[in-house]
Amino acid sequence: MASKAQVPSPAQGVGPIYRPDGEKPTATVSKEVSYDNVHVLPQTPQLIALLTMIRDGRTARADFIFYSNRIIRLLVEEGLNHLPVVEQSIQTPVGRDYLGVKFEGKICGVSIMRAGEAMEQGLRDCCRSVRIGKILIQRDEETCMPKLFYDKLPEDIADRWVLLLDPMFATGGSATLAVEVLKERGVPEHRILFLNLIASPSGVAEFAERFPKLRVVTAFIDQGLDEKKYIVPGLGDFGDRYYTL
Amino acid sequence: MKKKKRKVGSSRGCRKSKPALSHSQANGSRAKPNPIYHFLALETTSLRSSVPQCVSWREQRTGAMESISPFHSLTQGVNYSPPWQDLSIIGIAGCSGSGKTSVAMEIVKSLNLPWVVILSLDSFYKSLSPEEHRQAHANQYDFDCPDAFDFDVLVDTLKDLKQGKKAHIPVYSFAEHQRQPQTTTLYSPRVIVFDGILALHDPRIVDLLDVKIFVEADMDVCLGRRILRDVRDRGRDIEGIIKQWFAFVKPSYTKYVDAQRQVSDIIIPRGIENLTAIDMVVKHIQRKLEEKSEQHKEVLRNLGLIAAKVELPPNVHVMSSTPQFVGMNTILQTAETQQDDFVFYFDRLASILIEKALDMSPYTPTTVETPQGNKYQGLNPNGIVSAVAILRGGSCLETALKRTIPDCITGRLLIQTNENSEEPELHYLKVQPGIEDHSMVMLLDPQMASGGAALMAVRVLIDHGVQEERIVFVTCAAGETGLKRLTAVYPKIKVVVGRIENEAEPRWMEKRYFGC
Numbered sequence: 001m002a003s004k005a006q007v008p009s010p011a012q013g014v015g016p017i018y019r020p021d022g023e024k025p026t027a028t029v030s031k032e033v034s035y036d037n038v039h040v041l042p043q044t045p046q047l048i049a050l051l052t053m054i055r056d057g058r059t060a061r062a063d064f065i066f067y068s069n070r071i072i073r074l075l076v077e078e079g080l081n082h083l084p085v086v087e088q089s090i091q092t093p094v095g096r097d098y099l100g101v102k103f104e105g106k107i108c109g110v111s112i113m114r115a116g117e118a119m120e121q122g123l124r125d126c127c128r129s130v131r132i133g134k135i136l137i138q139r140d141e142e143t144c145m146p147k148l149f150y151d152k153l154p155e156d157i158a159d160r161w162v163l164l165l166d167p168m169f170a171t172g173g174s175a176t177l178a179v180e181v182l183k184e185r186g187v188p189e190h191r192i193l194f195l196n197l198i199a200s201p202s203g204v205a206e207f208a209e210r211f212p213k214l215r216v217v218t219a220f221i222d223q224g225l226d227e228k229k230y231i232v233p234g235l236g237d238f239g240d241r242y243y244t245l
Numbered sequence: 246m247k248k249k250k251r252k253v254g255s256s257r258g259c260r261k262s263k264p265a266l267s268h269s270q271a272n273g274s275r276a277k278p279n280p281i282y283h284f285l286a287l288e289t290t291s292l293r294s295s296v297p298q299c300v301s302w303r304e305q306r307t308g309a310m311e312s313i314s315p316f317h318s319l320t321q322g323v324n325y326s327p328p329w330q331d332l333s334i335i336g337i338a339g340c341s342g343s344g345k346t347s348v349a350m351e352i353v354k355s356l357n358l359p360w361v362v363i364l365s366l367d368s369f370y371k372s373l374s375p376e377e378h379r380q381a382h383a384n385q386y387d388f389d390c391p392d393a394f395d396f397d398v399l400v401d402t403l404k405d406l407k408q409g410k411k412a413h414i415p416v417y418s419f420a421e422h423q424r425q426p427q428t429t430t431l432y433s434p435r436v437i438v439f440d441g442i443l444a445l446h447d448p449r450i451v452d453l454l455d456v457k458i459f460v461e462a463d464m465d466v467c468l469g470r471r472i473l474r475d476v477r478d479r480g481r482d483i484e485g486i487i488k489q490w491f492a493f494v495k496p497s498y499t500k501y502v503d504a505q506r507q508v509s510d511i512i513i514p515r516g517i518e519n520l521t522a523i524d525m526v527v528k529h530i531q532r533k534l535e536e537k538s539e540q541h542k543e544v545l546r547n548l549g550l551i552a553a554k555v556e557l558p559p560n561v562h563v564m565s566s567t568p569q570f571v572g573m574n575t576i577l578q579t580a581e582t583q584q585d586d587f588v589f590y591f592d593r594l595a596s597i598l599i600e601k602a603l604d605m606s607p608y609t610p611t612t613v614e615t616p617q618g619n620k621y622q623g624l625n626p627n628g629i630v631s632a633v634a635i636l637r638g639g640s641c642l643e644t645a646l647k648r649t650i651p652d653c654i655t656g657r658l659l660i661q662t663n664e665n666s667e668e669p670e671l672h673y674l675k676v677q678p679g680i681e682d683h684s685m686v687m688l689l690d691p692q693m694a695s696g697g698a699a700l701m702a703v704r705v706l707i708d709h710g711v712q713e714e715r716i717v718f719v720t721c722a723a724g725e726t727g728l729k730r731l732t733a734v735y736p737k738i739k740v741v742v743g744r745i746e747n748e749a750e751p752r753w754m755e756k757r758y759f760g761c
Contacts, residue, residue: 008622016605018559018739025610028622045624046603052623056613070600070649077569077597085568092578093753100575101568125648126593226617236616 008223014045027052031201031221035208038216041078047071051198051220055235064241065118068167071197071219072122076163079193079217080126083107083161105161108154112137112166112178115239119165119195133157135181137174144229146173151181158186161193167238169199169218170231172207179211189213198234200225325548325700325734328541328668329360329433330409333533334453335526338444338505339460340498341389342467342474344516348460349438351517355527358534360671362434366441368415369399373422381422384489389442389497396447403453406437411708432708433671436530442497445505455533456526459509460516464495538668545697548730557725558732561740562601570594574744577721577754584760591691591758594721594743595645599687602717602741603649606630606685628684631677635660635702638755639689642719646689656680658705660698662752669697674705681710688718691754693742696727703735713737724748 010031013024029043041047053059053067085101092098108131111117120132133153140147154160162182166175175194182192190213199218202225208216223232235241335352339345346363353361370393373381380386387393398415405412413428444450445457468490475481506512513522557563564570573594576582582590608624615621631654634640639657646653659673680686686706693699699718706716714737721743728740 008620011622014624015608016560016562016739025608025624026622027610027624044604045608046600046606049608049624049626052611052613052621052625055615055621055623057616057618058613066651073596074600080569081567083568085572088575090575090579093580093757094751096747096750098575098578100578101571102575103572128589230617232617233615233619233621234617241616 012043014043014048033201033205033221035205037212037214038204038208039078040221041074041219047074047219055233057236061241061245068118068197068242069122072119073125075195075217075219076123076126079163079195082193082215106159107161107163108133108157109163109165110135110153110182112174114243115167116165118238118242119167123163123165135178137177146177148177148181153185161191162187164192164194167197168231169196169203170225171229172203175207176210179214193217198222198231200231325544325704327409327433327701327704328537329435331537332406332434332437333455333530334403334437334439335456335458335530336444336450336454337438337440337458337460338442338502340467340502341442341494342470343460343462345440345460347517348513348523349440351523352438352527355523356436356530358435360434361436361438362431364414364437364439366394366444368417369395370417371395372424378422384485387493389493391443391446391501394443396450400447400449403450406431407453432674442502445508446501451508456529457509458526459506459512461512461514462516542668545695548733549726551733555729555733557728558736561728561732561742563745564598564601564743584757587757591641592644595642596648598719598721598741598743599645599649602687602719603630605717605739629654630685630687631655631680631683632687632689633658633676633706635688635690635698638691638752641691641755641758642689658702660701662698669701671701671705676709683715685715685717686711688716691721692752693720693723693727694748694750694752695724696730699731700734703738717741721754722746724750
């Protein structure tokens with residue numbers, strides 16, 4: 001087992017609580033950020049192994065799709081936990097009373113094309129008939145600034161909770177613009193949940209400060225950005241690996 | 246099941262070889278759903294006339310068959326013994342043509358229990374040398390004397406079964422007079438009916454038997470039956486049959502077979518026709534089984550009492566009550582929920598459980614390179630993760646399982662709780678080969694109340710060589726006492742449980758999932 005010194009920080013032994021620390025394999029886990037509205041998935045060995053799989057450049061496309069879908073489902077499940085519920089008392093098939101909860105409020109997904117669309121399957125796995133809007137934002141090659149090319153959103157989006165989907169969050173330019181678009185359509189900031197696979201620490205910090213009421217749910221906060229503003233270590237171009245490579 | 250080619254007419258006529266286990270459904274199944282009988286059927290020879298006698302029970306208080314009661318709940322090590330650990334073995338001896346096999350079949354039919362096996366002494370014939378093989382073909386080999394049987398292997402086999410272990414029954418080919426390389430695996434029968442001309446011959450075996458039966462018939466009747474059968478079914482000539490009769494069968498009867506009366510508990514004259522005697526035997530066995538069933542339930546109860554005093558250990562992971570999780574549980578538990586909604590939310594919830602269970606499998610550190618050439622220090626899963634579904638409910642979890650591991654190797658156990666005795670019974674098992682080497686085996690059951698079925702299933706896996714710490718029991722809902730009971734007996738197994746429910750909750754989830 002690699003000692004902690006050799007593993008890029010933050011390194012941590014990961015494993016279930018019943019396992020003694022010495023028996024937990026060491027891996028690089030997500031960086032921590034101190035924003036209340038940023039939620040990082042629990043760094044379980046299972047999640048780390050899935051991320052390892054999709055980061056690995058040798059992973060073929062079919063496996064990449066399968067494993068990223070599994071992470072996305074975990075993200076969606078965690079994201080949905082931020083939606084409101086109300087208490088509900090029911091009677092079970094065996095006639096017992098159970099005090100449970102009922103989901104409240106309408107939701108919709110909004111994917112930032114094209115990589116965000118890769119997360120739609122995972123969303124539909126958890127919410128069967130969810131409406132999904134789309135936003136196309138591209139980086140302007142000259143200015144390096146994100147630019148809105150297209151959007152198609154549910155008409156009543158202002159009455160809904162919005163799950164905004166984008167797997168890679170580097171500088172956060174596209175996501176920021178997408179949030180602005182949503183707010184323009186009347187979606188209150190606190191009803192936006194941003195679901196993301198891998199984020200850069202600087203990007204997510206800036207984003208969390210700019211939209212303090214919005215919530216970010218991410219699987220992993222990486223080391224940082226390289227000179228080309230790619231996430232390090234990242235996983236390459238998510239859209240390419242999911243759709244074309 | 247495999248059927249051995251059998252050679253007709255040449256060797257020794259009197260042997261019909263059916264050395265493999267064969268299944269047949271119960272004909273008159275009453276309370277139980279589809280009991281499965283195993284027949285290791287076979288039948289042998291020998292004969293002589295004898296005076297019909299009254300059925301006589303012998304005093305039988307030797308205690309030999311009450312192998313140490315495994316139901317001691319000691320303070321430090323808590324034990325669980327499945328019902329098959331103290332199985333009942335009924336030995337039936339008698340001459341060829343006396344109707345042993347018919348009596349055995351009748352007993353099995355009358356017991357009407359799942360997992361009753363007929364084991365035949367003929368499976369334990371020794372392999373013949375080329376010279377003996379030649380003799381056999383010339384009707385000159387003595388198949389009726391004790392030396393023809395491998396009693397050592399038989400004793401080991403019965404001992405293993407008596408201890409609840411898996412046993413490998415030899416498969417004997419009568420065509421080749423050789424033991425075949427393959428064996429038939431026998432595991433977890435409740436009752437074994439062991440028949441053969443010399444079933445009560447070896448004292449080591451007699452010690453292992455719960456009931457010792459000697460079937461008797463008039464010698465003329467035996468010979469008559471044997472001639473009819475061999476001529477009609479095996480194309481043998483009467484001369485050969487008679488020759489063999491007087492050369493081997495009858496001498497062996499006088500010398501060995503008849504002597505077994507002395508050790509028998511009961512002598513059944515007129516074989517299959519003697520319904521009174523068979524009825525008495527069946528009643529006796531039923532009484533014994535009831536006692537054992539009571540003991541088994543008592544153990545489960547005691548385990549519950551012990552368990553009530555302890556805390557849930559950390560290797561039991563109860564899913565946290567997040568809004569979504571509780572919400573899904575609410576939908577699942579609502580009686581009015583439509584079946585398609587039930588299935589959807591069940592699969593969704595189960596997927597979360599399976600993902601959680603995978604946290605408990607082993608991982609090793611690895612470094613991978615991203616497409617841009619960056620290094621990441623992550624983890625790789627170790628070895629094969631497989632699953633065993635406890636049917637019928639366990640198969641509800643398979644959709645979720647396949648979502649997570651699409652090609653997951655999956656074994657199956659059918660454990661049903663007897664509606665009358667409320668005791669779990671193992672009806673069927675098909676465990677994946679190589680399971681002992683898998684790094685983790687998930688045991689799937691959507692609901693666990695008292696833990697009886699779970700205890701049994703874990704025991705089955707351990708008996709198949711799975712290390713306790715590699716078993717992860719995955720369930721949507723479980724009773725707290727049941728969980729403690731399970732972990733008290735098997736402290737190293739891991740459990741992933743969706744929610745804690747009432748101990749007395751009947752099983753209903755699979756009904757909702759399958760819609761019936």
